[in-house]
Amino acid sequence: MNGGTGQRVLVRDGTFAVLDGRGDIRTEADSAGAPGVSGGPYGLFRRDARHLSRWLLTVGGTEPTLLVPGPDGAHGTAVLTPPGVRDQPPAYTVFREQEVKGGALRERVRLVGNSAAAVTVTVTVAVDADFADQFELRGNREYAKPGAERTCEPHADGVEFHYRRGEWHSRTAVTARPAPDRATEAADGARLLHWTLTVPPHGAVALELRADTHPFGAPPAVEAVEAVEAGSAPVASPPAEPDGEPDGDLARACAQGLADLAALRIPATGPDGEPVRPPAAGIPWFLTLFGRDALLTSLFTLPYEPALADATLLALAATQADRTDPERVAQPGKIVHEIRHGELAHFGQVPYGSYYGSVDSTPLFLVLLGARTERTGDDTLARRLEGHARRALDWLFRHGGLDDRGYLVYHADEGGLANQNWKDSPGAVCTTDGTQAEGAIAVAEAQGYAYDALRRGARMARTAWADPDFADRLEHAADALRDRFRRDFWMPRHGFPALALDGDGRQADALASDAGHLLWSGILGREDGVRVGRRLLEPDFFSGWGIRTLAAGQPAYHPLSYHRGSIWPHDNAVAALGLARYGLHEEARALARGLLAAAARHEYRLPEVLAGYGRDTAGGRPVPYPHACSPQAWAAATPLALRTALESSPPGD
Structure with missing residues (x-):
């Protein structure tokens, strides 16, 4: 034919x-x-x-x-x-x-x-x-x-x-x-x-x-990429198959993910103009630097490819905001949401040239810098980026909302993003009936990221920066945030955290996958965390392929919605790491099996997002989401996060 x-x-x-x-x-x-x-x-x-x-x-x-x-x-x-x-x-x-x-x-x-x-x-x-x-x-x-x-x-x-x-x-x-x-x-x-x-x-x-x-404004294209460039070492070979995975699906998914991540790396510069190669978000719509995507991708790959984290941190440090600009949602110390080079961005017809409409890129920058320091035992980069990290921490308190509201918050950006967490589509942060939260919105997972960022910032302050007083302040702030979060977000009737608080402090009570991010960050107490982790594996959440962004059965649920019922591999990777953190290893393994089964049906390349239909639908095949990016960086990194989750041991109290 x-x-x-x-x-x-x-x-x-x-x-x-x-x-x-x-x-x-x-x-x-x-x-x-x-x-x-x-x-x-x-x-x-x-x-x-x-x-x-x-x-x-x-x-x-x-x-x-x-x-x-x-x-x-x-x-x-x-x-x-x-x-x-x-x-x-x-x-x-x-x-x-x-x-x-x-x-x-x-x-x-x-x-x-x-x-x-x-x-x-x-x-x-x-x-x-x-x-x-x-x-x-x-x-x-x-x-x-x-x-x-x-x-x-x-x-x-x-x-x-x-x-x-x-x-x-x-x-x-x-x-x-x-x-x-x-x-x-x-x-x-x-x-x-x-x-x-x-x-x-x-x-x-x-x-x-x-x-x-x-293209207009582009540096000359390079004929070859040398591994000696800062942060551009070749991507590692897939790690060996762990016990209990005889079919090799995890190894094949890791190999495909590593190959895709190597292809998705883009030219950028660090704070001193040095060449670095962070991961772009995905193809076809996002082959550019996205703060949140690059940070989570680098966190997933950190145990296997720390050079990717270095490239991401340096590229984002170079683009950190240094002034207030309402049109770009920028404030001093904030980490960028995305960078665009196109005609419409250049002429201001879209706001995304250097756009900072992300409530979570800044705490995730601190999480990655701290995790990279702890993982490698090398505080050289933490010391080099101390000024950038301190400005990011200052943003959490002064501009992000911790000082005046007690939480990281965002307002809808007219002309930009209405929601500025990872679920950034209109209507994604909602009550169970689908009503969008309004006002100064505090989404649950961003508070978990902030908690983790304060903890890791305190460790860097105490060791790399030799500032114990600052470390004490950050630890106190983390403890206070954890207490407030339990008081304001927990829904006793559901035994589950709210998706968000609106500007009046009311709970957006949709049952959402963001709770898995709370396990990953460690902001939940042990009892609450175990309860939440087990709840995420119940059938209304877990489709057999993965955890839905919204639990089925709620009026807001839609299996072909971008963020209100679909299944995102990276979202599930975060949840798997969280399940392992709270000792829920059987649940983590069940989740990994579902995702790997989906990967096997996509030639081991996980797409950005899947439809939320159950495994008993469509003849036992995952239903594609119509507009998914593929390859996509944090989906490509998901198998590596699954490997980490499967190899993790229960943390101490």
């Missing part, structure tokens, strides 16, 4: 291509005519913009038939043939070798002769670049772009596309060896590059193509 087989992703060094199985980048019109091709966004992307919107190969006037689709990764090869029948086999085979490297999509098309006679073939590649911003594609909406102009310049060896808007200038250069015999323009404005090639008898002829991206 002609056509591709869904999507594949090539990714490296902050550049990625979304292709079909044949290696093509298709417009919506192209996809509609190709059986088996799923929807977009297809394209070559760098710095939040699409630098190729079409890359379509035809040979002999037709689209070749797919024999072997190309794989995901940084490179891969697809095998195709012209149409043929059993008694008239194809005269040649097409091998499309593609890779993303140095900010470019590179392709080598090889036509290999299958017969004793030479054959002449016409080859055409349709190319175009719309320079669409990812927020346009994600939201399927148009933004006003006064003065914007897109042009195309032919060259002897290809074509170059330009996009200008004021000072903004981005371009994509397409070159080929040998040069095209001719170039024409399609009815929709795409450029068609044509070659007439002769395939020798049982020989081969090759065509090399390259699409180089030149």
Whole structure:
């Protein structure tokens, strides 16, 4: 059957291509005519913009038939043939070798002769670049772009596309060896590059193509990444399989996760301008630095790959806020939520250029710095980042809300994020009937992160910073927070903590998976923690694949909602670590088995999120969430967190 087989992703060094199985980048019109091709966004992307919107190969006037689709990764090869029948086999085979490297999509098309006679073939590649911003594609909406102009310049060896808007200038250069015999323009404005090639008898002829991206404001793309760069040591091999996992699913999931994390690392700079390579959040929408995502990913991988934590901490220290800016939700000492480089962010049409609308990135920064220090026994980084850590701690008290409200709080950001915890979709922080909490919202898990951050900050103050008075203050604040939390968040009727407190101190009483984060942070007492952990494994929460974000049976529950009933692997990884912390090892193992079963049905790559349907639905297969990112960093790191949970021993009282 002609056509591709869904999507594949090539990714490296902050550049990625979304292709079909044949290696093509298709417009919506192209996809509609190709059986088996799923929807977009297809394209070559760098710095939040699409630098190729079409890359379509035809040979002999037709689209070749797919024999072997190309794989995901940084490179891969697809095998195709012209149409043929059993008694008239194809005269040649097409091998499309593609890779993303140095900010470019590179392709080598090889036509290999299958017969004793030479054959002449016409080859055409349709190319175009719309320079669409990812927020346009994600939201399927148009933004006003006064003065914007897109042009195309032919060259002897290809074509170059330009996009200008004021000072903004981005371009994509397409070159080929040998040069095209001719170039024409399609009815929709795409450029068609044509070659007439002769395939020798049982020989081969090759065509090399390259699409180089030149985004506005980008440093030159690198050809290779050296491991000597700060925080960029190669990702470790998967750890050995522990006892009790004879089927090897955990090892295979760890190996796939480590491979995905290596691909998702992006170029960034540390506080002194040094190159570092933290993990981006995910593809296709989030190949950029996200504070919360990078921090949790680095915490999951810390026992196996501490260099990832170093890169994350240095990149986030370099972007730490130093002034108050209400439009960016920034205050001094706050750790960034996300960084964007696209046109819409540059012109202020979306607020996410350097956006600080996250209540939890700052405490998680402190948790990671403390955990990294304790895990490695090396306080060099804690001493180097002491000023950044102290400013982050100051933010918790002065701006985050601990001083005046007793909790970390956020307000809905008009034009930005209504919710600023990890469940950041509208309506996600709600009562059991689905009513969104309003006012100064204190979400449960952020208080647990703050508690952990104060504890770890105290240990760094006492050892690395030689400031015992400051350590005493932080320990006292942690104890007081833990007492307040039990008083205000605990719901005796449910034996479970509330999801949040609203601005009037009322409980948002939805039964939510955030409670698993409280186990991880240790803010719950032993009895409460054990009760909560066991509750999370009851059938309304645990689907058989994982713990739902909201327990089923509540009016607010929806299995295909982003945060009100879906299943997030990273959320479950946090819960698994929490279960192990409270000695609930059978529960942790049951949770791990469910997640690994889901991973096995996704070729051991866990997606960002799954639908909340039970394991007895859809013939015993997990139901995909329609808009999930894959690969996605904290989902890729989840198997490593599961390994840690399974290997943990009960903590002391």
